Amino acid sequence: MEENNITSQGEVNQTPESLLRVSPKMKESLLSSMNWIQFFVILCCFAVVILAIIAIVMLAMSSFFPVAEAEMSPLIMLGMGLLYLIIGVVYVYPIVKGFKLIDHTRKALRAGTNSDFEASADDLHSIMKYCGWLTIISFVLYIIFMIAIVVIAAMSPSFLS
Numbered sequence: 001m002e003e004n005n006i007t008s009q010g011e012v013n014q015t016p017e018s019l020l021r022v023s024p025k026m027k028e029s030l031l032s033s034m035n036w037i038q039f040f041v042i043l044c045c046f047a048v049v050i051l052a053i054i055a056i057v058m059l060a061m062s063s064f065f066p067v068a069e070a071e072m073s074p075l076i077m078l079g080m081g082l083l084y085l086i087i088g089v090v091y092v093y094p095i096v097k098g099f100k101l102i103d104h105t106r107k108a109l110r111a112g113t114n115s116d117f118e119a120s121a122d123d124l125h126s127i128m129k130y131c132g133w134l135t136i137i138s139f140v141l142y143i144i145f146m147i148a149i150v151v152i153a154a155m156s157p158s159f160l161s
Contacts, residue, residue, distance in 0.1 A: 027109050034102045041098035048088045048095065055084035090134065097127045 022030075058081030062074040101123035108116035 022109070022112075030105060030109060034105050037098060038102050041095055041102070044091060044095050044098070048091050051084050051088035051091075055081045055088065057081075058084065094127050094130055097123050097130070101127065 058077050062077035062081060101120055104116050104120035104123055107113070108120055
């Protein structure tokens with residue numbers, strides 16, 4: 001049984017026998033995963049483009065329709081257009097990092113270099129950290145919106161009758 005020595009900087013001194021080895025099965029699984037991640041990232045690209053088109057159309061419609069003729073208030077359309085645009089922008093970072101993750105992982109598996117493998121691990125960490133913060137922010141915003149809706153509904157005169 002071999003032990004790794006930990007230095008004062010927190011680094012692990014590893015012997016050649018204890019270094020991480022990537023088996024053919026691991027390579028196969030990682031490459032298959034990268035294909036599915038690439039599929040997902042490409043779908044996300046289409047979604048961002050569709051969100052951007054919808055946002056631009058809504059922003060344009062909000063400025064062309066007079067208030068009296070529109071079934072939906074131009075301010076609501078403006079707000080929805082801006083919201084769609086913001087959502088599209090928010091998804092650009094994980095898409096870019098996803099493509100980098102795919103590239104670094106494939107390079108690491110082809111060349112077997114630690115630098116590419118470290119870069120792919122860093123890309124994965126960045127994506128997961130971003131998604132984690134995005135999830136926390138989304139939950140906080142949902143709670144705030146739900147409280148605001150309940151307060152507005154409770155203050156409405158028609159709510160009490």
